[in-house]
Amino acid sequence: MFARRIAVIGSGYVGLTTGACLASLGHRVVCADVDEAKVERLRRGVVDILEPGLPELVVENQAAGRLEFVLGARDAVAGRDGEPVEVVFLCVPTPMGEGGAADLTAVRAVATEIRQLLPAGCVVVNKSTVPVGTAEATRKLLKRRDIAVVSNPEFLREGSAVHDFLHPDRIVVGSDAQDAAERVAALYSRLGAPTVLTDAASAEMVKYAANCFLAMKLSYVNALAELCDVLGADVADVTEGMGHDRRIGQAFLQPGPGWGGSCLPKDTNALVQVAAAAGIELPLVTASIATNERQRHIVVDKIADAVGGDLAGKRLGLLGLTFKAGTDDLRDSPALAVARLLRDGGAELTAYDPGCPAAVPGVTDCVTVADEPLRAAKDADALVVLTEWPEFRSLDWGAVAGALAGRVVVDCRNLLDPDVLRRAGISWVGVGRR
Structure with a gap:
């Protein structure tokens, strides 16, 4: 498996678990958040959420140089050591909005903020739970023909999220660009889980x-x-x-x-x-x-x-x-x-x-x-x-x-x-x- 340079935007429950677990698989991961105090705590290895095994993964992978935390999405996608980011995971909140529909304000805001900063050939991954059609809407919002958008939903149970990530029942990856879907699926190749490409x-x-x-x-x-x-x-x-x-x-x-x-x-x-x-x-x-x-x-x-x-x-x-x-x-x-x-x-x-x-x-x-x-x-x-x-x-x-x-x-x-x-x-x- 080739190690990839990955940015994770949003260091909440899904984003932090995703970033720490991907780092444990050998990838180089930078996680971003808009909360400066949270970023500082994470840099010290302090995890605010109760999730077995997650604090240990954060500390271990920071020490190994595979995981770091930055303030803001722009810094996360800028790349490190002259190496461009290859995959960007959007793990921002999509709460219930008015009338029960998902509120995609954060998704749209991040996509708008980073679209001109993304290196050519980068893949943007919607990890947050989003309505059908969001990948296509994100692609249009990015206004970048050289950037593919992939849907890769998470299936993490609170209280066993690390175990669920590292021992998944299945991995679902969807994109209208087959090569981009295969690149994202390859991130998980060490897990040996059934993969649904769609x-x-x-x-x-x-x-x-x-x-x-x-x-x-x-x-x-x-x-x-x-x-x-x-x-x-x-x-x-x-x-x-x-x-x-x-x-x-x-x-x-x-x-x-x-x-x-x-x-x-x-x-x-x-x-x-x-x-x-x-x-x-x-x-x-x-x-x-x-x-x-x-x-x-x-x-x-x-x-x-x-x-x-x-x-x-x-x-x-x-x-x-x-x-x-x-x-x-x-x-x-x-x-x-x-x-x-x-x-x-x-x-x-x-x-x-x-x-x-x-x-x-x-x-x-x-x-x-x-x-x-x-x-x-x-x-x-x-x-x-x-x-x-x-x-x-x-x-x-x-x-x-x-x-x-x-x-x-x-x-x-x-x-x-x-x-x-x-x-x-x-x-x-x-x-x-x-």
Whole structure:
């Protein structure tokens, strides 16, 4: 494999993981960001996001001279030591904009800024999740016939992003310039993963299609859990029976308080908007979004039932605020969405999350953030599990029982062992479980 000179624009979650992992594969990578303080921290090897293995990769590859950090996109594409950059990855935010469509402001701004600085023959890669047609729009915006644009969507799960990058299920590369697609695919050759080479529009569609399918699967299992509650079936047994079917599989069959995070909410809404613009309806996706919103209210009703039917004046301890375990990401967290509904119902909330050790102004204002789980449980009428952190299973449940005013745990993730709690004198309420 030939080592390439690579620029990564944007050193957030996707950009930093991409840059550090590409450097670990032997490429020379420069990562850029507009946040001067962040760039200085990264130069010192300080990684702000909670992602196993990422800080070590950053430090190791900086020491080896394969990874560096600069302020601003212009410096990143300028080249180093007289060697021009060969591939530029755009890893900038594409948040949900007005009406649910993806906001491509950052993509357009970076493309405009660097278009005259790119060396001839360079390849620009859209790594961010973008709507179908963005590669073509980027190519037109660059106004450079000597620059190819490639779509190379990421499939990184927060909490296992480094592992996912280095052990991918597949690599998808799309471009209307076949040679450019092959050059980008070659960057990953050491990984030995199945590679899908296609056109740019199809590559862009793959990411939305995959995430929306996963969202539909999660909404489906949450609807099944509600039905199991009514009919007296056990959703754990139901999903086990389903999951052994190779056509279905075990993944994404765990009920909970709804799905969230930085990807699924914006990607489902974006695909609906893209389809609407093309005159197509996607009722399965829109129903999944509605089911997800409803799930949060179902969970709140379950919690209210556990404390006597009325949340007003009740003190609740919450275990979990992040959208999933293994990350410190609070974006579109279903745990926080449930917390806000509980607060609106009049409950007083104290929460503990290993990934969120202190309050985040403007984000966690609906709760008091505790620094350890017993503080969340103290004098609570009920304890509510909202994020599936494995360490919650091994809490001292005898001590928790002693701290609680009402000895009931509402386990919205079906994470805990009901027998362990019962032996500690605590009533356990699950989702879709007998």
